[in-house]
Amino acid sequence: MTKKRQTWMGLLARAPSERVIALWDGIGKAPEFSWARMPETGGVMVRGRMGGTGDAFNMGEVTVTRCALRLETCGTTGHAYVQGRSRRHAEIAALADALLQTDEAATIETGLLDPLQREEEARRARRAAKAAATKVDFFTMVRGEDA
Amino acid sequence: MYVAVKGGEKAIDNAHAWLAEERRGDPQVPELSLAQIREQMALAVNRVMSEGSLYDPDLAALAIKQSRGDLIEAIFLIRAYRTTLPRFGATRPIETGEMRCERRVSATFKDLPGGQILGPTFDYTHRLLDFKLAAEGEAPQPAEEAEGSAGPVPHVTEFLNRDGLIESEARDEAVPPDLTRAPLELPANRALRLQSLTRGDEGFLLGLAYSTQRGYARNHAFVGELRIGAVAIEMDIPELGFAVEIGEITVTECETVNQFKGSKTEPPQFTRGYGLVFGQTERKAISMALVDRALRWRELGEENQGAPAQDEEFVLSHADNIQATGFLEHIKLPHYVDFQSELELIRKIRAEAEAYQAAQSKTPEAAE
Known part of the structure; x- marks a missing residue:
């Protein structure tokens, strides 16, 4: 469960806010819930490693919005930590996190997770393909002694 | 008064x-x-x-x-x-080895696993003004695409590391110091220096890095690898008890391979400089790596040449353009009272000098 939950929370956090909101509105769900933690925006310090592999150092912060909520029907809790400052994005991510732990999971998977996953893969594939087209093919010129 | x-x-x-x-x-x-x-x-x-x-x-x-x-x-x-944002915590250190590289070049190895990927670069452009951009036109043709694996590519320093040709990085998982939470104290460790450099002024670091190339603490840097791309940021969430990815950022990483360190007992090895900066910022990342390397003279047992780029106090105290501009620009704001006292002082000194001169010029007459 933890592994699956990590996967969907990551997908929901990485997705563009406007897509999360549009897809959620398309599902048309408005479950009753109460806040365990109201949406708030803060900073998270990003760390890097010296030489890419060594000791950690602090690079700078990133804006993150978080919230937690409880579904009224079953009391399931949903959490969200989402890059950026969109409270609505965080709220939807937390609602989705809660619903995905209930028997409504299938609706959220097909209506929200699957399209986000496909779009992320397409976005990544497009940029990877453009990068691949800029890969250098070296060739050796005919040298004097070969002629 | x-x-x-x-x-x-x-x-x-x-x-x-x-x-x-x-x-x-x-x-x-x-x-x-x-x-x-x-x-x-x-x-x-x-x-x-x-x-x-x-x-x-x-x-x-x-x-x-x-x-x-x-x-x-x-x-x-x-x-x-x-400064108005509450701090939620810190990410796990980003894994640049997992980066989805959009640019990745090495100046040291022509044929390396993963290849040389130029990405959207200004390199090899003619630097001629393009007047087509002055006319509002249609969007440019989409760039060519090609088959290629989007998978992670290994770091160049890993190959050298395998043969023991380059120093390896220590890794002790200590919590790094944070200069946004505690005032900078000198001498600083490398973690603190790197934090200061990555947020430092690009122009200042470029000038310092250039000075090392011109001979002020020369350390003969090769760009072993420069890579730009997206990496996931992952954070441990205490209330959940596990880590989740909270987003994705683009960073630029530069690893330099520099001249050797060795002794009678230890065979010489290449040394390293490191640059890691938010966004596509390669001039800054290369500058950062060169300055990082210059600042490591003490731990590598090198001579202090008295070069600006080796002087930790000089570099770290002046790299921050907000500190610098704050102090610089404040001198244009009203200093009327300060200046009033200067005025009074100079008038007093001048009056004394004039009185002395007047006394001197009377002296010869008196002698006659």
């Missing part, structure tokens, strides 16, 4: 209203949107994020708009905003 004065409120209000009007420019010209700045001035946005020390492209775009394109002013706005 200290005399407090008030005044200027009306003038200040009017100045700010005029600033707003000038910021907008000719109203016949369409207004810039934040999305336009974010998408079309992306490298300015990246610079503001890296030196503002806050990764948020929309906020950086807003700061650039508000500052009329004055990037240091924009960085100032981001730094000020940053």
Whole structure:
């Protein structure tokens, strides 16, 4: 469960806010819930490693919005930590996190997770393909002694 | 006597209203949107994020708009905003080995696993003004695409490391010091230096890095690898008891391979400099790696040549353009009282000097 939950929370956090909101509105769900933690925006310090592999150092912060909520029907809790400052994005991510732990999971998977996953893969594939087209093919010129 | 004065409120209000009007420019010209700045001035946005020390492209775009394109002013706005944010915690260190590289070049190895990927670079352009951009035209043709694995590519230093040709990085998982939480104290360790450098002024670091190339603490750097791309940021969430990815950022990483260190007992090895910066910011990342390497003279047992780039106090105390501009620009603000005392002082000294001269010029007559 933890592994699956990590996967969907990551997908929901990485997705563009406007897509999360549009897809959620398309599902048309408005479950009753109460806040365990109201949406708030803060900073998270990003760390890097010296030489890419060594000791950690602090690079700078990133804006993150978080919230937690409880579904009224079953009391399931949903959490969200989402890059950026969109409270609505965080709220939807937390609602989705809660619903995905209930028997409504299938609706959220097909209506929200699957399209986000496909779009992320397409976005990544497009940029990877453009990068691949800029890969250098070296060739050796005919040298004097070969002629 | 200290005399407090008030005044200027009306003038200040009017100045700010005029600033707003000038910021907008000719109203016949369409207004810039934040999305336009974010998408079309992306490298300015990246610079503001890296030196503002806050990764948020929309906020950086807003700061650039508000500052009329004055990037240091924009960085100032981001730094000020940053201080209002509650700190939720820290990410796990990003794994640049897992980066989805959009650019990855090595100046040391021609044929390396993963290849040389140029990415969207200014390199090899002719640096001639392109007047086609002056005419509003259609969007450019989409760039070519090719088959290729999007998988992670290994770091160049790993190959050298395998043969023991380059020093390896220590890894002890200690919590690194944070100069936004505790004042910078010298001597600083490398973690603190790297934090200071990655948010430092690009121009200042470029000048220092260039000085090392010209011979002030030369360390003969090769760009072992320069890579740009997206990495996931992952954070441990205490209330959940596990880590989740909270987003994704683009970073630029530069690893330099520098001249050797060795002794009678230890065979010589290449040494390393490291640059890691938010966004596509390669000039800054290369500069950072060169300055990082120069600052490591003590731990590598090198001679202190007295070069500026080796002087930790000099580099770290002057790399921050917000500290620098704060102190520099404050001298244009009213210093009437300070100056009044200077005026009084110089008048007094002049009066004494004049009295002395007058006395001197009378002396010869008296002698006659």
